[in-house]
Amino acid sequence: LFPVILGKESAAREKPHPDIFLNAAEQLGCPPHECFVLEDALKGLQAAKEAGMPxxxxxxxxxxxINFAGAELIFESLEDFVAALQP
Incomplete structure:
Protein backbone atom coordinates (compact mmCIF):
# COMPACT_ATOMS: atom_id res chain seq x y z
CA LEU A 1 0.00 0.00 0.00
CA PHE A 2 2.78 2.45 0.91
CA PRO A 3 6.00 2.08 -1.11
CA VAL A 4 8.16 4.00 1.38
CA ILE A 5 7.87 3.96 5.17
CA LEU A 6 10.63 5.60 7.19
CA GLY A 7 11.39 5.91 10.90
CA LYS A 8 13.18 8.66 12.79
CA GLU A 9 16.54 6.92 12.32
CA SER A 10 16.40 7.79 8.61
CA ALA A 11 16.87 11.53 9.21
CA ALA A 12 19.66 13.60 10.70
CA ARG A 13 17.20 15.88 12.50
CA GLU A 14 13.94 14.93 14.18
CA LYS A 15 10.55 16.56 13.65
CA PRO A 16 9.53 19.37 13.45
CA HIS A 17 12.39 19.49 10.91
CA PRO A 18 11.16 18.17 7.55
CA ASP A 19 14.16 15.89 6.87
CA ILE A 20 12.35 12.56 7.20
CA PHE A 21 9.58 13.60 4.81
CA LEU A 22 11.99 15.08 2.29
CA ASN A 23 14.01 11.82 2.44
CA ALA A 24 10.84 9.84 1.72
CA ALA A 25 9.98 12.03 -1.28
CA GLU A 26 13.48 11.57 -2.63
CA GLN A 27 13.27 7.78 -2.21
CA LEU A 28 9.93 7.80 -4.02
CA GLY A 29 11.36 9.95 -6.79
CA CYS A 30 8.51 12.43 -6.33
CA PRO A 31 8.44 16.14 -5.63
CA PRO A 32 7.27 16.80 -2.05
CA HIS A 33 4.01 18.44 -3.14
CA GLU A 34 3.00 15.16 -4.86
CA CYS A 35 3.37 13.20 -1.59
CA PHE A 36 1.25 13.27 1.53
CA VAL A 37 2.05 12.66 5.18
CA LEU A 38 0.05 10.58 7.66
CA GLU A 39 0.63 11.95 11.14
CA ASP A 40 -0.68 11.89 14.67
CA ALA A 41 1.47 14.63 16.23
CA LEU A 42 1.71 18.41 15.99
CA LYS A 43 5.48 18.25 15.33
CA GLY A 44 4.76 15.95 12.41
CA LEU A 45 2.19 18.36 10.98
CA GLN A 46 4.72 21.19 11.30
CA ALA A 47 7.40 19.10 9.57
CA ALA A 48 5.03 18.16 6.74
CA LYS A 49 4.11 21.78 6.16
CA GLU A 50 7.78 22.83 6.18
CA ALA A 51 8.46 20.08 3.62
CA GLY A 52 5.67 21.44 1.40
CA MET A 53 3.56 18.30 1.78
CA PRO A 54 -0.14 17.96 2.53
CA ILE A 66 -4.91 18.89 19.96
CA ASN A 67 -5.75 21.61 17.45
CA PHE A 68 -4.34 20.41 14.13
CA ALA A 69 -5.14 23.59 12.22
CA GLY A 70 -3.48 23.46 8.82
CA ALA A 71 -4.03 19.75 8.23
CA GLU A 72 -5.71 18.93 4.94
CA LEU A 73 -7.81 16.15 6.49
CA ILE A 74 -8.39 14.78 9.99
CA PHE A 75 -9.67 11.26 10.54
CA GLU A 76 -10.99 10.15 13.91
CA SER A 77 -9.12 6.83 13.66
CA LEU A 78 -6.84 4.75 11.47
CA GLU A 79 -9.86 2.61 10.68
CA ASP A 80 -11.72 5.65 9.32
CA PHE A 81 -8.75 6.48 7.11
CA VAL A 82 -8.54 2.93 5.75
CA ALA A 83 -12.29 2.90 5.11
CA ALA A 84 -11.96 6.13 3.11
CA LEU A 85 -9.47 4.39 0.81
CA GLN A 86 -11.98 1.72 -0.15
CA PRO A 87 -13.75 2.17 -3.51
Whole structure:
Protein backbone atom coordinates (compact mmCIF):
# COMPACT_ATOMS: atom_id res chain seq x y z
CA LEU A 1 0.00 0.00 0.00
CA PHE A 2 2.78 2.45 0.91
CA PRO A 3 6.00 2.08 -1.11
CA VAL A 4 8.16 4.00 1.38
CA ILE A 5 7.87 3.96 5.17
CA LEU A 6 10.63 5.60 7.19
CA GLY A 7 11.39 5.91 10.90
CA LYS A 8 13.18 8.66 12.79
CA GLU A 9 16.54 6.92 12.32
CA SER A 10 16.40 7.79 8.61
CA ALA A 11 16.87 11.53 9.21
CA ALA A 12 19.66 13.60 10.70
CA ARG A 13 17.20 15.88 12.50
CA GLU A 14 13.94 14.93 14.18
CA LYS A 15 10.55 16.56 13.65
CA PRO A 16 9.53 19.37 13.45
CA HIS A 17 12.39 19.49 10.91
CA PRO A 18 11.16 18.17 7.55
CA ASP A 19 14.16 15.89 6.87
CA ILE A 20 12.35 12.56 7.20
CA PHE A 21 9.58 13.60 4.81
CA LEU A 22 11.99 15.08 2.29
CA ASN A 23 14.01 11.82 2.44
CA ALA A 24 10.84 9.84 1.72
CA ALA A 25 9.98 12.03 -1.28
CA GLU A 26 13.48 11.57 -2.63
CA GLN A 27 13.27 7.78 -2.21
CA LEU A 28 9.93 7.80 -4.02
CA GLY A 29 11.36 9.95 -6.79
CA CYS A 30 8.51 12.43 -6.33
CA PRO A 31 8.44 16.14 -5.63
CA PRO A 32 7.27 16.80 -2.05
CA HIS A 33 4.01 18.44 -3.14
CA GLU A 34 3.00 15.16 -4.86
CA CYS A 35 3.37 13.20 -1.59
CA PHE A 36 1.25 13.27 1.53
CA VAL A 37 2.05 12.66 5.18
CA LEU A 38 0.05 10.58 7.66
CA GLU A 39 0.63 11.95 11.14
CA ASP A 40 -0.68 11.89 14.67
CA ALA A 41 1.47 14.63 16.23
CA LEU A 42 1.71 18.41 15.99
CA LYS A 43 5.48 18.25 15.33
CA GLY A 44 4.76 15.95 12.41
CA LEU A 45 2.19 18.36 10.98
CA GLN A 46 4.72 21.19 11.30
CA ALA A 47 7.40 19.10 9.57
CA ALA A 48 5.03 18.16 6.74
CA LYS A 49 4.11 21.78 6.16
CA GLU A 50 7.78 22.83 6.18
CA ALA A 51 8.46 20.08 3.62
CA GLY A 52 5.67 21.44 1.40
CA MET A 53 3.56 18.30 1.78
CA PRO A 54 -0.14 17.96 2.53
CA UNK A 55 -0.77 16.33 5.90
CA UNK A 56 -3.51 13.95 7.00
CA UNK A 57 -3.98 13.61 10.76
CA UNK A 58 -5.07 10.38 12.42
CA UNK A 59 -6.69 10.98 15.80
CA UNK A 60 -6.04 8.73 18.79
CA UNK A 61 -6.69 8.95 22.55
CA UNK A 62 -3.46 10.90 23.11
CA UNK A 63 -4.13 13.63 20.53
CA UNK A 64 -7.91 13.98 20.64
CA UNK A 65 -7.74 17.50 22.11
CA ILE A 66 -4.91 18.89 19.96
CA ASN A 67 -5.75 21.61 17.45
CA PHE A 68 -4.34 20.41 14.13
CA ALA A 69 -5.14 23.59 12.22
CA GLY A 70 -3.48 23.46 8.82
CA ALA A 71 -4.03 19.75 8.23
CA GLU A 72 -5.71 18.93 4.94
CA LEU A 73 -7.81 16.15 6.49
CA ILE A 74 -8.39 14.78 9.99
CA PHE A 75 -9.67 11.26 10.54
CA GLU A 76 -10.99 10.15 13.91
CA SER A 77 -9.12 6.83 13.66
CA LEU A 78 -6.84 4.75 11.47
CA GLU A 79 -9.86 2.61 10.68
CA ASP A 80 -11.72 5.65 9.32
CA PHE A 81 -8.75 6.48 7.11
CA VAL A 82 -8.54 2.93 5.75
CA ALA A 83 -12.29 2.90 5.11
CA ALA A 84 -11.96 6.13 3.11
CA LEU A 85 -9.47 4.39 0.81
CA GLN A 86 -11.98 1.72 -0.15
CA PRO A 87 -13.75 2.17 -3.51
Missing amino acids: CIILRNPLNKN
